[in-house]
Amino acid sequence: MRRNITVDPLAYANPVQNPEITELLDLASGEILDAIQWISARRYDHLIADRVSIRENLSTDPRFSCALCPVPVYLVSSPEKRFFFRHKSEDGSCPAKTRSVLSREEIQALKYDGQRESEAHKTAKAHIVRSLAADPTNSEIHSERQWRSTRNPSSRRQPDVQAQTVFGRVAFEVQLSTTFLDVVAERRSFYRQEGALLIWVMAGFNPDDRRLTTDDLLFSNNSNILVVDEETAQLSEQESCCYVRCHYRVPDIIDGSLRDCWKNEIVAFRDLTVDPDSQTAWAYDYAGQADLLLQRQEATRLEDEEDLRQRICSFWITRNQQTPETVSRAKIWQDFVFELSAKGVRAPINDRYDRAVTGLMNGVLSAREKTPVGWDFKSLIQVVHRICDGYPEHALALGFALREYECDDLIKAQDKKGKWAKRSQAIRQAILNGDERFVPDPETLPFLKFMFPSIGARVEKFLASGLAKSQF
Template sequence: MDGDEEQNRPVVGGNVTFDPLAAALPVEEPAIREVLDCDTGEFVDARVWIGGQRYEGLIAQRVSVRERLSEKPRFRCSLCSVPVYLVANQLKHFFFRHITEDGSCPAETRSPLSRDEILARKYNGVRESEPHKRIKALIVRSLAADPSFSEILSEHQWRSSHDRHSRRQPDVQVTGPMGRVAFEVQLSTTFLDVVAGRRSFYRQEGALLVWVMGYFDPDYRRLTTDDLLFSNNSNILVVDEETAALSEAERRVHVRCHYRRPVREGDSLTDHWESYVVPFNGLTCEKETQRCWHFDYDRQAAALRAEIDKELQEREQATMDALRGELFSFWLSRSPNSAPDRTAVHAWAALRKALDDRGISLPPSPNDDSGFIALMNGVASAKEGNPVGWNFRRLVEVAHRISDGYPQHVVAFGHAVRLFEREKLLDEQDRTGKWKRRRSAIGASLRRGEPDFAPDPATIPLVDLLIPGTKAKLEKISPASSTHAPATSFSIVTAS
């Protein structure tokens, strides 16, 4: 179903209000299925990209994407290279639309109605509606009561200081402590390009644009309200009779600020909506981002997410440390020449399940795979400083066994030797110098990028569990790597 066709489906209640933290939803069958991300140079699936965003984040990006259309587009249609931007249907399902369509692209994203026709149908009489006039008058009343503001003008043209052909007519404009300020009353039908155009205009003027509403209900938000909410640090400013009366009583402009407060619930975030009447001069105003807010939602949410991520990482690290310890303990207690008893079978099954959930594979039985056994014997021997699983007397014999029979585990063994500081022990046991010569030959082979001692890609996750921090290093010299780089020396490969 095309985005515009889906937009015509009836909506119960006339509006869909989304949880800001929920995943954004794409239309089922968008006309533009793939776009070029001009910032990364990559082609991305439109539905996958949209569905990978939180609703709040997508709305904020939607504003940014629209602002950049005229100068440096973020996205282009993969078929025709025309700049595209994000729109939504009445269900708040999103899709990309061409900025212009001339019929040359097979992806058609526009309604038969022109934008001017839509404007005429939607906006006729709205700008001078009674609610609009009332809110505008309340803004003027509030500003007039505050001696820190001057030159209050209503519906007066603002000419660009940079382009004599460019101008705007804000609902109210004023000069105050932060310089010139334009107040615009948000209408439920304000097009996103109108919002973006005005933000860009006042930013170029070095002025501040403040969007004001006469009423806000967080449980009933139109997309046009969300465009302002999520591009303004999740704050909405309201001027009403109460705030105007308080402004006159205290001779200082006040506004009602509705905002989201992030709250941690377990390992996720939820929102609590709050509302306070606050002095306008107590708001944080940013001309570069054209934002004006009371509560710093972005910073608070980022701090909570960082806290959650840190705790999750710490818990996962503790779990991995415990699993590593259990695996080593199992291997050290294992009887190589006999079948595991019932207790060992259950312990192995539990280890397999826990590690499989983390993308690390173990064989069905600890005795099933000779390559796996060699890897475990080699690493465990390096850890203990003496042979494990083989009837050898010295660690250097383990090194030769790995090199002779399991060259795919040589680099992992080298990392283990470094981690557990067994280099000196190997040198002491290498009385003939045979291991030193073999190690030199292995290093030369790795430097030439030869596959003889390249690690088995399937074992890399397990090796990274046994020897933390080795994953990227092993992948770099694995035959499965597309960026295979020769090692500078065997000792460096095993250590760095």
């Protein structure tokens, strides 16, 4: 004789360990539920009450079916009061019996077929049909009718709803929780090849509770999700114009990076922007708006950089190497250094004693202004000699600057005895020979690249390519 097991009514119910039916289809909501989770999340006393009501309604209004076959299921207990689901009729035809030999795709397809039969799905289709039919610009509205390929008659699909609209022939599919990416991808390509549009519609949408399957649709549709529900269907009928609710992301730039918030609005179907090539239908141009914001941000950044460059150059042009800097000017320089650091540019700390900044700025700015900057020289050629004598590590940058600012004729005119013509040949040869005195200082490269981008780029290229390939 088996001893009866009595369970505490307030304890959670126990499922059997390896049930044949692992997933249920909630026939009202169309949701797929995990059978073990469903049982073990319920208190024993509540589960028993559910079990009675599920059994009572099994023939007239079943609550659950097996997720892999259309047969309704009910809750039974083992002698140990462990629970599991059983088909209403066990004729051996359910694929759950042979589940182990089914592929993931086959199981997914069976579950998808089941969901298509749910009340939730039927209601969603009815909402779409009502909305389309209310609008006289739509015609040939059909539910569950075959769409035969015009290119290959043996290829066909059966969209939930189809209609002739202002956008031509359109297929509508209600998104189900088992609509997986391969299904989405395969249908997109079918309708694209047809030159027609496939529009995915949801029965409801909560931006904070999204499945991956929803994100597959969202991000391939310019971050817009279309919903047709009772409210929009009624509005369509009142206005004789097909409406949809569109949920979309609105981008903004906060603290320098892109952030989104969600909005939704009801829009006329004919006002959507559609594109059969990308198979998209949306009300709000998320991608366009985000691009615009990023472009504006980039333009502002470039303007800021250019502004800083100009202020530093103006400051530098008015200074003299031999005159001590006033306290207020020293402060201005420190502020520049701070601004440079904020832009990620490692700047020389001290203007007066830092060879890096003195040699570079005096040399390059003298070439740009075609007159000595920083030193009390009379002509540009004196600056050139001074750099090569005192700052040979900047000779290359100066050479590039003389070319950039087209100083050749001026230098030639000032080089009356041809001293520089000879010297520049010798320096070029020294650089080609790898003379280390003339190797550009990599420490000042970030500063040079920021202040004089094209000259900095050439010095950087020289450093990267090695001495022998120099164009100097």
